[in-house]
Amino acid sequence: MSERIVVVGAALVDDGRLLAARRSAPVELAGRWELPGGKVEPGETADVALVRELREELGVDAEAGERVPGEWPLRPPYVLHVWAARLLPGSAAPKPLQDHDALRWLGPGEIWDVDWLDQDVPAVRQALAHLGGLGPGANEAPGAKEVPGRKEAPGA
Numbered sequence: 001m002s003e004r005i006v007v008v009g010a011a012l013v014d015d016g017r018l019l020a021a022r023r024s025a026p027v028e029l030a031g032r033w034e035l036p037g038g039k040v041e042p043g044e045t046a047d048v049a050l051v052r053e054l055r056e057e058l059g060v061d062a063e064a065g066e067r068v069p070g071e072w073p074l075r076p077p078y079v080l081h082v083w084a085a086r087l088l089p090g091s092a093a094p095k096p097l098q099d100h101d102a103l104r105w106l107g108p109g110e111i112w113d114v115d116w117l118d119q120d121v122p123a124v125r126q127a128l129a130h131l132g133g134l135g136p137g138a139n140e141a142p143g144a145k146e147v148p149g150r151k152e153a154p155g156a
């Protein structure tokens with residue numbers, strides 16, 4: 001009966017680190033840290049919404065990976081779903097363009113150094129469990145990374 005609106009959050013992992021974003025609004029959430037993302041719009045799939053939100057909020061080109069199993073209630077009618085995500089080769093580095101005033105890449109020993117929104121704590125914990133932690137290659141598709149400055153030699 002009651003309508004649920006899905007908010008998608010990205011477990012964006014790069015080089016063994018998870019991106020956390022500090023909200024700048026609304027006041028009751030400002031200063032707390034979250035997984036970047038936003039509401040899925042009518043007619044949109046979750047993975048498309050995730051890529052759109054990451055472009056709007058952070059200025060990055062990213063792709064969604066797997067959904068992390070689980071669902072975390074936010075203020076009704078919203079529920080949080082989390083998806084693994086990665087930056088595409090050639091993407092700009094994330095910048096806090098919208099909704100956030102700071103970003104941090106958190107290494108394996110730093111995940112709990114930021115003041116996550118209460119509802120994000122179980123979601124982040126589950127994301128890390130699902131991704132197998134942030135160890136080397138934990139969330140890295142083979143061949144996903146380009147070595148900066150190194151170009152494929154054209155065929156002889």
Ligand SMILES: Nc1nc2c([nH]c(=O)n2[C@H]2C[C@H](O)[C@@H](COP(=O)(O)OP(=O)(O)OP(=O)(O)O)O2)c(=O)[nH]1
Pocket residue numbers: 007008009029034035036037038039040053074078080099117119120
């Ligand atoms: N993106 C995101 N939102 C979260 C998380 N945890 C959490 O409680 N929220 C809340 C904050 C907001 O009330 C709501 C998502 O709203 P949003 O402001 O990020 O979404 P949006 O960009 O689509 O918003 P808008 O177009 O309506 O301004 O969910 C989280 O990890 N990521």
